[in-house]
Every structure is written in structure tokens, then in C-alpha cells.
Amino acid sequence: MLIALRIFYALAFGLYAAAAVQYIRSFSPRGAAPRRRRLVLLHLAMLVQLVGIVTYTIFLRQAPFSGIYQGLTFASFILAAQFVLMFRSVEDDRSAGMIIIPLAALFQLLGVFTPLVPLSDPSLAPNPWFILHAALGLFACAAFSVAFATAVLYILLHREIKSKQLGRFFERLPSLGELDHLTWRGVAVGFSTLTASIALGMIWSYFRTGRLLQMDPKEIFTLANWVLYAFYLHSRFSRGWRGKRAAWLAVAGFALLIFNLLVVSLVLSRTHAYM
Numbered sequence: 715m716l717i718a719l720r721i722f723y724a725l726a727f728g729l730y731a732a733a734a735v736q737y738i739r740s741f742s743p744r745g746a747a748p749r750r751r752r753l754v755l756l757h758l759a760m761l762v763q764l765v766g767i768v769t770y771t772i773f774l775r776q777a778p779f780s781g782i783y784q785g786l787t788f789a790s791f792i793l794a795a796q797f798v799l800m801f802r803s804v805e806d807d808r809s810a811g812m813i814i815i816p817l818a819a820l821f822q823l824l825g826v827f828t829p830l831v832p833l834s835d836p837s838l839a840p841n842p843w844f845i846l847h848a849a850l851g852l853f854a855c856a857a858f859s860v861a862f863a864t865a866v867l868y869i870l871l872h873r874e875i876k877s878k879q880l881g882r883f884f885e886r887l888p889s890l891g892e893l894d895h896l897t898w899r900g901v902a903v904g905f906s907t908l909t910a911s912i913a914l915g916m917i918w919s920y921f922r923t924g925r926l927l928q929m930d931p932k933e934i935f936t937l938a939n940w941v942l943y944a945f946y947l948h949s950r951f952s953r954g955w956r957g958k959r960a961a962w963l964a965v966a967g968f969a970l971l972i973f974n975l976l977v978v979s980l981v982l983s984r985t986h987a988y989m
Contacts, residue, residue, distance in 0.1 A: 719773070722766030723787065723826045729759030730790070730819035737811035749807065756794060756815065763791050763822065770828070777845050779852055782979050787825025788849075790818045793856040800860060800896070809887045810896075813863035843918035850911035854904040855971060858943070861900030862968035865961040868893040872958050894956055897964050905943045912940060935974040942967045 733755035740752065767778045767788065779788040797814045801807040871887045887893065915933075916926040927933055946963045949955040955963075 719766050719769045720826070722762055722769065723822070723828065726759050726763035726766060727819060727822045727826055729755055729762060730794070730815065730822050733759060734812075734816040734819045737808060737815050740808040741812050752811065753798070756798065759822075760791060760794050760798075763787065767791065777848065779848050781829060782976075783825050783828040785848070785852060786821045786975075787828060789852045789855050790821035790825060792853055793818045793821065793859050796856050796860055800899070806888065809867050810860070810863050813866060814860060817859055817863070841918065843914055843921060847911050847914040847918050850907045850914065854908035854911060855975065857900050857904030857907065858964075858968055858971055859900075861897045861904060861964045864893050864896040864900065865964035865968075868897060868961040869958065869965070872961075890957065894960065897961060898950060901943055901946055901964055901967070905940075905947060908936075908940055908943070912936065932974065932978050935970070935978050939967060939970050939974060942970060 733752055736752045736755060770784065771778045779785040793814065797807075797811065797818070801810055867887055868890060871890060871893065875890070888896075919928060920926050942963070946955075946960060946967065949963070950960055
């Protein structure tokens with residue numbers, strides 16, 4: 715059955731990749747396949763991926779995000795789900811989809827390499843504090859990914875408008891105001907869930923070690939990420955930062971997030987190598 719799990723994950727990646735190609739092609743001057751076709755591919759990918767996640771959880775009897783690769787698979791699923799929910803009311807989802815769906819495909823490609831063995835630390839899987847801590851952290855990653863995508867689109871559209879040479883971005887992207895609002899909403903959702911994840915992680919750490927913080931590099935970079943996104947929200951509401959400056963802050967926050975998720979977790983962290 716675990717071999718079938720690998721097949722589920724590989725098939726999910728193939729479907730994500732096909733959906734990503736459709737979203738990228740939809741932005742070309744030649745036109746695009748109907749939105750329904752793109753969404754069918756995306757929903758099929760999510761369904762196959764969900765079967766794999768449930769299979770992993772049942773047969774290995776541990777949380778479906780207990781390792782870094784499995785965590786990326788779970789983040790891919792949450793990212794795709796957030797995209798579907800956030801952009802179902804947006805008239806044209808092509809612009810955001812050409813960034814978000816390839817990113818979901820990349821996360822799922824890394825997740826294909828998930829080790830199909832139980833964790834060396836069995837206390838991680840059944841612990842409810844760990845499950846909530848990790849799940850909310852990955853949910854925050856997905857929300858910040860959406861904010862990154864809309865921030866990049868804002869910067870591209872702003873550059874095109876400022877050059878007074880209106881072209882493909884002006885024709886296909888939502889307005890600057892809508893992109894700015896979507897970026898703010900993604901950061902707000904991600905910041906809220908990241909705050910809850912940090913709090914639950916401190917509780918879990920206290921139960922395990924008697925200390926709220928272990929001063930692991932992953933904790934330090936996560937707190938730095940939290941401060942950066944807190945500065946984004948503070949600047950927006952207290953200083954009136956909107957538009958390009960806010961978009962670049964969202965991009966910087968996401969760059970730090972990816973560094974923390976991949977480099978710090980895999981290379982630097984001693985206690986957070988599981989995610």
C-alpha cells in the first residue's frame with residue numbers, strides 16, 4: 715500500500731503540473747483553455763493528493779506533515795485549497811494561478827520523495843499540540859504564498875502602468891487596488907495562523923522539555939518572519955503603507971519564509987528537521 719502512496723503522490727504532481735501549464739498558457743496571447751478545464755485538473759490533483767495524505771496517515775499512524783517532505787505535500791494541498799477558495803469570486807484567476815499553481819506543483823514534487831517509514835521520534839505523531847502547531851504553521855505558509863503571488867503581480871502591473879506602455883498585464887490582471895487587497899488579506903490570514911502556531915509550539919515545547927523556547931535556528935527565523943509580517947501590518951494601518959512598498963515587504967517575507975522552510979529545516983535546525 716505504501717508503494718501505492720508513492721504512485722498517488724506522483725500522479726498528483728502530474729495533475730498539478732498539467733494545471734500549472736494550463737494557467738501559464740492561459741496568460742499567453744494565443745488565448746486559453748476554459749477556466750472549467752483548469753479547475754477540473756486542479757480539483758483532480760487535490761483529490762488524488764488527499765487520498766495519498768489519508769493513506770499516509772492511516773498506514774504510518776502519524777500526522778501527515780511530520781517530515782519536511784510530507785510537510786511540503788500538505789502545504790501544497792492547503793495552498794491549492796486556499797487558491798480555490800480565495801479566487802472563486804474573482805472574475806479572472808489566471809494571473810494568480812500562473813504563480814500559485816506552479817508553486818503548489820513544486821511543493822508536491824518535493825513531497826514525492828517523502829520517506830515511507832515511521833518517524834524516529836514517535837512522540838511527534840500522536841501529540842495534539844504538535845499536530846495543531848504544525849498544521850497551522852503550514853496553513854500560514856500557504857496564505858503567505860498567496861500573498862506573495864498577488865504582491866508579485868502588483869509589482870509587475872505597477873511597473874507596466876508607470877512605463878505608460880500598457881500591455882498584457884494591464885489587460886489580464888485585476889486592478890492595483892484589488893491586488894493590494896488580496897495581498898493584505900493573505901498576509902492577515904497567514905499572520906494570524908502563524909501567531910497561533912507559535913503559541914501552540916511554545917506550549918508543546920514546554921510539555922516536552924520544560925522550556926517555552928529552545929532557541930533553535932528554526933525558532934529564531936520563525937520569530938524573525940513573524941516580526942517582518944507584523945511590520946507589514948503595522949505599516950499598513952499606522953503609516954498608511956499601501957501599494958508597491960507593501961508588495962515588496964510581502965515578497966521579502968516570503969523569501970525569508972522559503973529560506974526558513976527549506977534551508978533552516980534541512981541544514982541548520984536540530985529540533986525542527988521534521989518540518
